Amino acid sequence: MRESLVIFRRELKSYFYSPIAYVFGVLFLGVLLYHSVELLTNGVQANMQGFFLMLPYVLLFFLPVLTMRLWAEERKLGTIELLMTFPVRVSQLVAGKFLAALVFLAFLLLLTLGLPLTMHAFGGIDWPPVLGMYLASLLFAGSFVAVGMFFSSLTRDQIVASLSSIVTLFVLHRIGEPATIELANAWMPAMLVDLLSGISPHRYFLSIARGVLDTRDLLYFACFCGFFLYCNALVLQHRRQKG
Amino acid sequence: MIEVDRLQKTYGFAQALKGISFSVRKGEVVGFLGPNGAGKSTTMKILTGYLLPSGGRASVDGLDVVDESLAVRRRIGYLPESTPLYGEMRVDDYLLFCAEIRGVPRDRRRSAIARAVELCGLPRVVGKNIVELSKGYRQRVGLAQAIVHEPPVLILDEPTSGLDPNQIVEVRKLIERLGEEHTVVLSTHYLQEVEKSCSRVIVVHQGEIVADGTREQLIARQPAGGLVARVRGPEAAVLAQCGELLPGCPVTVLERGSDANVYRVEVGGAKAPVEEAFARLVVRNGWDLIELQRERPSLEDVFRALTLGNEAEVARA
Structure with missing residues (x-):
């Protein structure tokens, strides 16, 4: 636990040491807010719906850029050799890095609070669902980080890492989309459709986004992240063997 | 302090270590000598727990490097080849991170870092970002990182490669000083380094130990010159x-x-x-x-004789 926290602190600081975090933050927030405000000005009802529906797509294309360096860069610079020879378990390394990325994203999401606050000032806003949406967004982002980090552990090439995570996340996202499910239902057995769409974080994001906080949805995100983080640790452990 | 018994490592089809055995006593400064690709780095990576051996055993301070990896890693300070560092960090932040992760107790961290900074001659650069430092200073940061938790064993993979002659002399002096308190294993392909700072030399060639002994013992094996x-x-x-x-x-x-x-x-x-x-x-x-x-044969003659394979005598010393 202590070791994970040490890794976590160094990682989190590293986001702010490097210009990547600032460029990423500005672009991420810029794109997200621009589209949400555009939706609002086009006469849609003043709520956060547009913002939260926009979010998965922005995460889909931006997050892999943030996560691609997590392991690939360590391997390229050779610092992985330091990390792996510190008296720390691989699981603690993975946990520390994951948490740092999650906290950084939480920080970015907090910066978007200006939007609901503005709405609040101008005419009131129903806060409980909005807060639920924020939670859903964070969990959703966490699942993307787990996937991105896993792909980063597979290669020392950051471009390969980001492209493969974008493709994977895109597929995962698409199979959970209501339109896709409807389409698939026409020719696939219902069970198979259920199984496939059941893997997709999108489905659970929409479920929490509807405003109902179901423990099953939370459990899903825990399992999803756990699975990819476990695979991540396996890859690193395997590399000790292979050399 | 270090016991290595028939250690093997295979990468895919290539056998990097063909069952090497040696032991290092407490307080010794041992030089690992060999051409590139001889298996020096592989041996060090196994001792530090970065790689797992494919066969054989190795232990540090009586602890097996596979079964008790974490305990072994706590006892080792390691400087990997080409000195990887987090360039964006400040020297003092980086050393603090290393002290924390190595489990140096909170109340001893400041003094441990101060000691490492002093020993490695870093006082002038502690507030700088690592990326701004010269190669010689980066090397010293790497060494400071390896000694900050006062480990009984230091493993240094090519500590002077890529440095200019003045920096080499400085780093070598530093290693000599560290050798007074630590058991040191260093690898190199500079012969002078071994002649100057090591009490014992192990020559590795193609994954095997071809010689092991003090400098004088190795030279004595070489037929007399003219x-x-x-x-x-x-x-x-x-x-x-x-x-x-x-x-x-x-x-x-x-x-x-x-x-x-x-x-x-x-x-x-x-x-x-x-x-x-x-x-x-x-x-x-x-x-x-x-x-x-x-003519006195030099260690260089011995090295060439052992690793060029043009001498029949490849028996273990």
Whole structure:
């Protein structure tokens, strides 16, 4: 636990040491807010719906850029050799890095609070669902980080890492989309459709986004992240063997 | 302190270590010598827990490097090859991170970092970002990182590669100082490094240990070199006389001077002591013997003989 926290602190600081975090933050927030405000000005009802529906797509294309360096860069610079020879378990390394990325994203999401606050000032806003949406967004982002980090552990090439995570996340996202499910239902057995769409974080994001906080949805995100983080640790452990 | 027993490592189809065994006693400074790709780094990576061996065992301080990896890693300070560092961090932040992750207790961290900074000559750069430092300073940061938790064992993979001659001397002095308190294993392909700072040398070649011993022991294994003499006398006569009276010892002229010539006498095939025979010969002919000395084989000769494979003697010392 202590070791994970040490890794976590160094990682989190590293986001702010490097210009990547600032460029990423500005672009991420810029794109997200621009589209949400555009939706609002086009006469849609003043709520956060547009913002939260926009979010998965922005995460889909931006997050892999943030996560691609997590392991690939360590391997390229050779610092992985330091990390792996510190008296720390691989699981603690993975946990520390994951948490740092999650906290950084939480920080970015907090910066978007200006939007609901503005709405609040101008005419009131129903806060409980909005807060639920924020939670859903964070969990959703966490699942993307787990996937991105896993792909980063597979290669020392950051471009390969980001492209493969974008493709994977895109597929995962698409199979959970209501339109896709409807389409698939026409020719696939219902069970198979259920199984496939059941893997997709999108489905659970929409479920929490509807405003109902179901423990099953939370459990899903825990399992999803756990699975990819476990695979991540396996890859690193395997590399000790292979050399 | 370190026990290695028939250690093997295979990368895919390539066998990097073919079952090497050696042991290092507490307080020794051991130099790992070998051409690139001999298996030096692989051995160090296994000792530090970065890689798992494919066969055999290794232990540090009585703890197995596979079964008790975390405990072993706590006892080791490691400087990987080419000194990877987090460039964006400040030197003091980086050392603090290393101290924390190595489990140095909170109340001792400040003094541990101060000690490492002092020993490695870093006081002037502690507030700088690592990326701004010169290669020599980066190397010292790498060393400071390795000693910050005061480990009993230091493993340094090519600590002086890529440094300029002045920096090499500085880092070497530093290693000598560290050797007073730590057991040190360092790898290198610079021979002078081993000659200067190591009490023992292990020569590795193609995944096997081809020699293990002190510098003197290794040199003693090398057949004696020739005899070098500066003689004042007619060149043709000297050569002729030597050819006649010292059979099996071909003589060549190394250097022609205005006054005296330098000759080299091969002693390989001689039975009697060649120095005396040669001296008598010179005196009998009334020439002047100005200088006479035996060529001492250097560690370099030993290294070349062991790793170029042109010598039959590849037995273990």
